[in-house]
Amino acid sequence: MIKNILGYEIEDGVSPVEYERWLFEVHAPDLLANQYLDKIVFNKVLRPVRQASGNTAAVPEGYTFYRIAEMYYADEEAYANYLRWFEENPLPVERGPAGRTKFKFYLVTESTEVTRE
Template sequence: MIKTILGYEIEDGVSPEEYERWLFDVHAPDLLANPHLDRLVFNKVLRPVRQASGGTASVPEGYTFYRIAEMHYADEEAYAAYLRWFEEHPLPPERGPAGRTRFKFYLVTESTEVSRG
């Protein structure tokens, strides 16, 4: 499985309520219209983890995120097809993330899951 993982804040001047309404009523349906995207996971950040001295590294001081989002694809070919689909079916600017979402990172990853089962 391939995932894109995005970390972001809400742009200044956009309330959390406005953002949530746009995210779930407009943006998520627009993204899921792309047949090459399997799943979206929106992780709302509650707080960073801070370890005591000698603990593992954590989020740098003052570095925050509103959400960490995951977009799931079957494989690299599906991700490439996802990108091509949006080139052929671009989102109207008024429906897109510009002016609402301040991305801090956007990564393509290969996932390995480990569970008790």
């Protein structure tokens, strides 16, 4: 499985209510129109984890995130097809993330799940 992992904040001037409406009513449906994307998981960040010593674990000083999102693809070929599909079917600028989403990172990963089974 291939997965994009991205962390972001909301751009200044965009309220959380406006952002959530756009994210779930416009952006997610636009992304899922691409048949090569299997699913999206939106993780809303509540707070960093604190170690017993009181130090914040694994979050550099000054970094904040509104959400960490995960976009799932069957394999590298599906991800390549996903990119190609959007080259052929670009999102209209007014529907895209520009001016709404302030990306902090955007990674392509290979996932390995570990479960009790």
